[in-house]
Amino acid sequence: MTDTTAFDWRSFLLRWSGEWADSLPEDETRTADDEAALQARWLGFPPASEERIAAMEQRLGRRMPPSYREFLAVTDGWRHAGGFVWLLAGTESARWHDDASGLACTFEEYLDEDAEPEERREADIWRRGLQLDVESDATYVLMDPEDVDEDGEWAVYTWASWRAEPPERHAGFAAFMLDVYREFHSLRSHGGAQAPVFENDTTRALDAQVAEARIEALRGGWERALERLDEAKGYGRPRAAGLGDQIRRLLGQTSMISFDDLVTDQRYVSELLPPLVAEHAAHSYRGDSGLMFPLRGADEDVVSLAHATLDQMRGGTYRYTAAGPFGEAVDRARESARWGDTDGAWRTLIDAVPLWEPLGPDHLAPLGWLADPVLRPLLTQERGRELLSTPRGGQSGDTPAPSAGLDPGGLAWLAEPDPGNNRTSYRFVLVEGVEPEELAGRLADRDGGGEGSLLSAPMTWWEAHTAWLRGRREFTSYDDRALMAVGRAGAGWSFAFDGDPAPFDHRRLVSPAASAAVGTRAVVVWSGLREGHREPFFHLSVARDGAEQYSFTYTDGEIRSSGEIPAALDPNRFFGAQEDGAGVERSLLAAVAGEFGVRLPRHALVNGRLHTFVTRSWTRPPGDGETYAVIRVG
Structure with missing residues (x-):
């Protein structure tokens, strides 16, 4: 409500004094000084003459910053600077702190070799700062003669042990006084049932500002609205914090949000x-x-x-x-x-x-x-x-430009590295003309006690994987049932996706394409071409009306194929010594997407929650002479 440029100290301090006097409970016990301040409606003292200010500067060996000098010329000290500094120094009581508190060593103990400059200032301030607090609730106010801005203002640091926080920096003395004036307002605004109603020109102006900010926010002007709400919040005005938190929460902030x-x-x-x-x-x-x-x-x-x-x-x-x-x-x-x-x-x-x-x-x-x-x-x-930014709640305004989509479309994004994800292999099934909830009936494990045929509630992959493992007591090296997320894969297609498949074994693979394609088409892809996979491989199989039409498998540097493969998907076009695995994978996935007009939703698979189910095994049972392991737990 008050700017520090061309600061009118007298008007500001008179307003503060009057608001302080009007906010005192009638039955409050007061000191003689406070009683005198109440009667005079003035928290200050007589002004300091230029001679007194000059004598102070000679005593301290430094010229004082402009805003502090201007303050002294109006009042030689101040009572009740906020809620925790009861007397602020004038010309006679300002003094170099010179680590009188012994806090320099305490703060230096927390410094390490990589300490930032501001952290070092927090430690050094105790040795070089000018102390302005005279009487306080264990609160220090120090002006730093080495932290000076282009206008010659010294930064002010405040610290109280009971706050358990680093020293708070204020840009200059005027900024400090505005901050503690806001603190005074905030404390009075939450004064409790026994305190007088805290209402004055300042509070009325701020409350009108909150009301205007609310309308501005509903019209889509949230940035300006948030600035005005934050200003009112600093003064402790009701509603301002709760309204501002609503804006911040939609910006993705969760810390310190309480409404x-x-x-x-x-x-x-x-x-x-x-x-x-x-x-x-x-x-x-x-x-x-x-x-x-x-x-x-x-x-x-x-x-x-x-x-x-x-x-x-x-x-x-x-x-x-x-x-x-x-x-x-x-x-x-x-x-x-x-x-x-x-x-x-x-x-x-x-x-x-x-x-x-x-x-x-x-x-x-x-x-x-x-x-x-x-x-x-x-x-x-x-x-x-x-x-x-969208006008709402009956308000009108400019409609914002639509935000960009999060899904790139197609399938090629699967070939790109995932930040924070070490996935090197994945597999998926695409089925045409079938709703996602029907995929479980076509692919699910029907021998797993019935539970495998049911879709879970929407879950993250981690939640679904944890739930699936819960209660399992037996694990075998030949049984490859997959936990798959389901959804829509574009117009007319559904998908089932497994981002953490078992090791690939082409000799025992049983593609689910045929069983998924009863009365329709189905596509199966299993890829392990990404860098980091020990033995690169890629499998594609396509079926129609319950029978496989064509397939190919690339593994051990060889291609094995069957059926009449369309030219666009011919593996000989993709696997060559001149191209790296990621490039081959990207090209193959783009070809599959183009051939069938399908896509997989990256955002939902990586960050969202989808229904899941457990498939039948993707591998045949072991044959005569083939060994396998069974692990039983619990």
């Missing part, structure tokens, strides 16, 4: 509580006590809902719902996402955002979907910005 008091408001709990609970569920390694921290002050109904929602999160059953046309779009988006079309799901969701209606005046955007296990992977920073 403030809005999360315990019954009007918003269905939208704001689930994202908090989901974040807790993802990181609650040591119990659930932390769940209650952002819900302090909540009534029993909200607490009960929080625990019920947590159970749903952990059970994978939470499902976001919303009212009206936007809610209908949410259902359609989830249906697309659970079969892998995350780009289509996002377009369905974002196209319906203009139809979304807030649950109350402090609701800026739909947020509950961020807790939905199927919808949550749709969010990226770019998409979050697109949603926030």
Whole structure:
């Protein structure tokens, strides 16, 4: 609310003093100095003359920075600089700290050879800083004569042991005074039921700013709105933090997001509580006590809902719902996402955002979907910005340009290295004219106690793999049942994908193409051409109406083929000494995609949640004289 350029110290300090006086409880015990300040409505002292300021500078051996000199010319010291510095130094009491606290060694103990310059300043400030705190709650205020900006302002560092944080840097003395003025406002705004109502010209202006920022955010101007909300948040204005957190959460931020008091408001709990609970569920390694921290002050109904929602999160059953046309779009988006079309799901969701209606005046955007296990992977920073830039809630404004899709299309992306993923082999089945939920009936293990024929709930690959291994007691080297994720592979095709297959053995391979192709076409690909695989290989088989049409297998440097292979897929076109494995793989995958018009959804397979099932074995049983191992555990 106040700029540090051309700073009007007297007006600023008079306003602060009056607001302080009006905020004091009538029955509060006050010192004689505070009583005098109350009566005078002035927290300062008489101004320091130029002679006093010059004498101070001669005593200290340095000319003071401009904003501190200007301050002294208005008041020679200050009471109640924020909530924890009760007396701030004037010309007589400012002094070099000279490590009087003994904290220099303490901070130096934490430095290592790679310490950043700012870390070294935090240690050195105790030896060279000018101390401005005279009376405080174990809080130090030091001006650094070596940390000077182009205007000659010295940086101010504040530190209190009870905060357990590094020293806080303020750009200069005026910036420091603005910060502690905001601190005063924030503390008074949360003064409790017994304190006088804290209302004045400053709070009224800030509250109007919050209201304007809310409308601006709904019109799509989220960047300017966030700046204005953050300013009001610094003064402790109600609603500002909760509104700002909604914007930040859609930008992908999760740390320090709590939605403030809005999360315990019954009007918003269905939208704001689930994202908090989901974040807790993802990181609650040591119990659930932390769940209650952002819900302090909540009534029993909200607490009960929080625990019920947590159970749903952990059970994978939470499902976001919303009212009206936007809610209908949410259902359609989830249906697309659970079969892998995350780009289509996002377009369905974002196209319906203009139809979304807030649950109350402090609701800026739909947020509950961020807790939905199927919808949550749709969010990226770019998409979050697109949603926030979209006018909604009955407001009008410019529609943002659509964000780019996350899936490259086709199959060739499988030949590219995955960041953080060591996958060197994969296999998939493509079936034409069959819905994804039907693939389990064509490919599933029917001898695994019945469970193999059922699709799981949408899961990440790791969750599905962990669930599959849970309870298994026997593992054999000849049985190659695959855990496969399913979804749609483009117009008219479905896929089943295994990103962590067993070792490839062409001598015992039983391609599932024929069994998957009853009444239709099916394509099977199993690749191990990526760099890092010990013995490069590639298998393709295509079947129609339950019978294999053609296939080829490249392994041990040789090609084995059968049937009439189309020219576009002829392996002799791809395998040659002049091309590396990744190039061959990329070309083969592009050819398969072109021949059949298929694609696999990268984002859903790498970052999303898909249904899974367990197939029949991809290898024949061992023949006479063939050995195998069986491992039984537990």
